[in-house]
Amino acid sequence: MRRIGLISDTHGLLRPEASAFLHGCDHIIHGGDICEQRILDELAAIATLTVVRGNNDMGAWAKDIPETASFEIDGVRFYAIHNLAELPIDPVAxxxxxxxxxxxxxxxxxxRDGVLYINPGSAVPRRFKLPISAGELLLDDGTMTPRIVELVTR
Known part of the structure; x- marks a missing residue:
């Protein structure tokens, strides 16, 4: 079984709760709005890392981060993008x-149509009434089990 950690919108803050949740992952996917290279360094020390650039990722440190990433883990094809509304491909096709x-x-x-769309939410200070969260995807012989976890309870 592989455990894929999912995190997004850290906005320069990697909470201890997020770091603890991601420990033990085989791979981490960051959905953008990282905002500081330090966050990538901390995540890369935990597991293999795939990251995409968000609309708030600016400056020299972020120039080489792709806007999208297409990759495979254990035979499962993934696509990462910060803003789902800007998805440039048909995932099914x-x-x-x-x-x-x-x-x-x-x-x-x-x-939807055999494609799992997952947004782990945000791991930064609460915005509106949205939870502070991250996610994971367990891969086991072609079976995918997604889970989103609230990192800080209200």
């Missing part, structure tokens, strides 16, 4: 099984 995004700060995992 492209053979994508999981689309990871961020931007809205709204945690959600739903399957």
């Amino acid at each position: 492209s053979g994508i099984r999981v689309v990871v995004s961020g931007h809205s700060h709204r945690p959600q995992a739903k399957e």
Whole structure:
């Protein structure tokens, strides 16, 4: 079984709760709005890291971060993008099984047409009434089990 950690919209803050939740992951996907190189360094010390650039990722440190990423883990095709509304591909036609995004700060995992769309929410200070959250995806012989976790309870 592989455990894929999902995090987005850290906005320069990697909470201890988020770091603790991600420990033990085989791979981490960050859905953008990282805002500081230090966050990537801390995440890369935990697990293999795939990251996409968000609308708030500016400056020299972020120039080489791609806006999208297409990759495979254990035979499962992933696509990562910060803002799902800007998705430039048809995931079904492209053979994508999981689309990871961020931007809205709204945690959600739903399957449509055989594609799992998952947004782990935001791991920064609470915005509006949205939770502080991260997610994981467990891969086990082709079975995918998504989970979103509230990191800090209200």
